[in-house]
Each structure stands twice: as C-alpha cells, then as structure tokens.
Amino acid sequence: MPKHSLLPTAGRKLLLVVLGLAALITTMLFAFALPSLNSGPHHVPVGITGSEQSAQALRNNAPADAWDFHTYETPAAVRSAVKDLDVAGGLAITDHGVDVYTATAGAPSATSALTALGENLAEQQGTQASVQDLVPFTEDDPRGGGLTAALMPMIFGGIFPALILSSFFPGHRGLRTRLLGALLFSVVAGTAVAAVLQFATHSVDGDYWATALGVILGMAAMSTTILGLQAAFGMAGFALGGALMMLLGNPLSGLATGPHWLPDGWAAVGQLLPPGASGTLLRANAFFDSAGAALPALVLTAWVAIGTSLALLADRRGRRAILPRPDAVEHRSTGAAPHLVKDGAHHW
Template identity: 75%
Template sequence: MSNPTQPATGRKLTLVVLGLAALITTMLCAFALPSLHSGPHRVPIGVTGPEETRKAVRESTDGDAWDVRLYPTAAALQTAVKHRDIAGGLAVSAHDVDVYTATAGGPSATSALTALGDSIAAQHTTRATVHDLVPFTADDPRGAGLTAALLPMIFGGIFPALILGSIFPGHRGLRTRIAGALLFSLVAGAAIAAVLQFATHSVDGNYWLTALGLILGTAALSTTLLGLQALLGMAGFALGGALMMLLGNPLSGLATGPHWLPAGWATLGQLLPPGASGSLLRANAFFDSSGAGLPALTLAIWVGIGVALALLADRRGRRPAATARSAR
C-alpha cells in the first residue's frame, strides 16, 4: 500500500530545493552583477572657471559617468561639496586645475575625479592640485572603520530577533521582544558609535548625532526582522535575513559611495536599511548631517514597517486566545 504522505513530502522537498537554488542565484547576482558593472554612474560634479572653459569641460565629460554642473566661483563649488550637493569638482583656469574632493563621501569617486582632473590638466599643459575638503580621519585615512561598521549593524538586527525569539517565544513574549529589540538598538548604536569615535578614531563628528543615526539604523534592522519573524515564523526571519545580508550588504555602497553602483542597484541599496544606515552614518560623521534627511526617513519607515508587522502578528495571536476563552 502506498503512503499518502509521500507525494506531499516530495512536493515540499522540491519547493525547498528550488527555493534554496533561487536564494543562491540571488546571492550571486547581488554580489557579482553590481561589481561587474561598477564605476562612475552619473556622479554629480561641479566645474567653475572662465565660461568657455567651463562649457568645454562640460561638453567633454558630461555623459553616463558624470553629471556636470556649473558653478560661478570656486567658493560656491567648495560649499556644494561640503553640503553633499556634488561629489567633488574642478576649478579650471588658464594656468592650473584645482580638484576639490570629499574622500569621506566616496573614495572611488574621489579617485576617478582626481584622474579626470589630471587628464584635463594635461590638456592645458599644466598640473592638477587636489584639495580633499572632507577627508577621512588621520587615524583611519582609508575609512576602514566606517566600512567595517556595516556588518555589526546587520548582525545587530539578526541576533536580537533570533535570540529574543528563543528566550521569549510565542504570542505572550511578542511585546517583550519588541521592547527588547528597541532597547538593544539604543545600547548597541551608542556602543558602535563610541568604538568608531573613541577607540578606532574612524569618525570625528558629533558623537550624539552619530549615535542617534546608528541607533535608528539598528532599530530598523532589528524591528523589521522581528516583525517578519512574528508574522511568518522562521520563514519570515530567513527572508528578512537574506534580504538584509545578501542584497542590503553588497548594495549599500558604504565602501565606495552609492554613485559607484549602477543606477537601479544603487537606488535599491539606498532604500534598504543597510544602505540607508551607511548613508546616515556618513552624513552625520563627516558632513555635519548634510544629506541625512532622506536616509533617516527611510530608516524610520522601516522601523514603522517592523512594528506594524509585529502588531499585526499580536492582533492575530489574540484571536485564538479570545476564541478559547469564549469556548469555555
């Protein structure tokens, strides 16, 4: 006699195998495709100088790689760089070329802009002088600490959902898990900011602003994963973890700057918590919070989504309890 559970087991096994294969394929695409197509993609830069020179530089550089904007003076160009309106710029005259960069805003774009300045200077038979307006700190000139901060933030979202879920399981422990995730975000964000600022000296901005950004980023990751876990179980936790780690991490642009990724990938990365957290950290740590509004709003929305999912799971969990009480 045939076992009726065998077909169901076979279908379940097939779905699991296909799902894992899709996950591995997605991981490959997320890590490989952006790297294969990395490079300057419409990087906003400014140009100032005599009108004819500005137009000539704009015509020779404006395209898929650069988004060239004209500025009346070098001072206006420098202000735009410091306010993150542009990634850098060129001040071109008949005798020299000044390259204004912001390495802390994107090391890869800085290198490409420096090479562009050298090329234009060669055309004018002169030399380019580089001015790094927003560098990394002297103790961490390559920004290694800033790049390394992303993984602790991602794991700071994964671990609370996993550990709190095992210690305070079920519907009764849901509100405790939410409170625990928010409390953990507060402590972890402040701790990561302290390490970056006082231990590794990787950032030198306002500590409290940096800490608030990291708290918000950690809260966005932890509440989202917790909400998915509460609503969909371990399948939701696995989905959220894969989304943050396999897509959010490589698409964050924290190491290179978002302009180094293809436009679609860059946009997706900045809409996910890891990318928004990295952008907010960069803005608070090096640019006096210039450009912090959009990533902060993005993270706040993710926190709202996570809490809403948890509240939905809480409401759904109350129905069986109410039904059981009324049946007595």
C-alpha cells in the same frame, strides 16, 4: 494516512527545500556580483566653476553617463557644495590650472576617478592640477576601513535580536517583549558601535551623539523590520527579512565606494533599504556635520514604522485568537465546559 504516501510527501518537501536553497544561492551571486561587475562612476554629481567655454568643453569630452556636472559661480561655492554633500567633488577651472576638490570620506571610489578627470583636463590645457581633499578620512584610519567594517555588525545587530529574542520569548505572549527588546538592544549596541568607531579605532571624528543616534536608528530599522516580518509570516518572514538585509542591502549599500559607484538602478534600491540608508546616515553624521542626513533618516524611520506596524498587527491578530469564542462564553453561562482556544504561539 497510508505509509506509501509518506515518501512522496517527504520527497516533495525535500525538492522544495533544495530548489529554494539553490534559488537563494543564485540570488546571492547576482546581488553580489552584478553591482561589482558594473561598478564605476554613474552620474556622479560634480560641481564645476570657470569660464563657459572651459565648462562646455569639459561636458563635451567627459562621458555623459559618468558625470553629472553642476555649475557654480565661484570656487568657494563649489567647496561649500562638496562639504554639504550636494556634490561628490568639484573642479575649479582657471587659466593657471585646475583645482580638484574631493571628499574621500563621502565618495572614496569617485575621488580617484575625479582626480584623473581633473588631471586629464589640466594636461589638455597645458597646465597643472592641484588636488584638495576637503573631507578626508581620519588620520588614524585614512582608508576608512573602520567605517566599511561597521556595516556588518549593524546588519547582524538587526538579525540577531529577532532570532535570539524569539528563543527566549516565543509565541504571541512574547511578541511585545521581543519588540521592546529589539529597540533596547538597538540603543545599547548602537552607542557601543559608535563608541568603538569614535574612541577605539578613531575611524570617525564627528559629533559622537549624532553618530550614535544614526547607528541606533539604523539598527532599530533592521531589527524591527525583521521582527515584524517574522511576527506576521513566521520563519518565512524571518528569512525574507534576513535576505533583504544581507543579500540585497549589504552589496547595494555603497558604504565602501559611495552610492554613485553602483549602477543607477542598483544604487537607488540600495539607498531605500536599511543597510544603504544606515551607511549613508553614518557617513553624513560622522564626516559632514549631518549634512545630507535628513533623507536616510526618513527612510530608516519609515522602516521602523513598517516593522513596528507589522508586529502590532500580528499582536492584534494573536489577541483575537486567544479570546474566548462566543460559544465558549455561552457554555460558561450555562455551566457547561468551556471551549478552550489555543494560543497561536507556534505561528510566531
């Protein structure tokens, strides 16, 4: 190739890299800023009980896009719904006052908004509001700092295995080893993260093994997804997986606020991504006796299946690439030098 063509080619590559990085930073800004700017109660499910007149007055006065009211027969039914994660909180409206049922561990940001809603309702009725936190954070971590901080180690626990294992076990021949290593890492790191949350920081107090299994599944979903994308599409796949977890999954997880504090569309996407599903599963196992754990566990299992399938398809493609071609077999039978087919290791 003539020398004068090298500079334009290098210039085009540099321009593509610069534009790609600029697009990445812009996407990061949108992903982190927009949900925060539009945060607030968005169709938060709230259980209510009381007279039909008072319940209807509450529906008429409360912003329709902020609360989603569900009627129950008794205060006990509302409390049960809160503890089962069917609703984020509840209001029991009586002639003597308003009982506000919250679950800070399930919806930290919605708790303060619901408390304010109950107090305003009680003021309108000329009564008092009584707040009962049915599912609080632990005494040692009353603000849930440990729970919120757990998300980043879980995300990096999905990114690091794909990155590091690829260095030690490169190419197609190391693909299955990388997949096995990612799963083993998820088990070891997941049990360790759960142990720190339960026994070191005392941020959670549920069943340890249920919490650990949830963290393991979350890490496995992230690591196998990134590994599968990397195996199928190379570094572009790794970048896509990392962006999916970090740039979208992290800000849309709702772990710090509860998913109902994000705009509806953002919240729905966040709960379908591994970080959001991992956070919801961790919260359900750690504070609600695994109530509401089925859906996030199903989402994470689907991501594990997707990542594993991509890796296995890449493995099958790689095995075909290193098999001798028919003409090579023919050369062997006639004594001619075989045509060697290179391992496509550099693709993975």
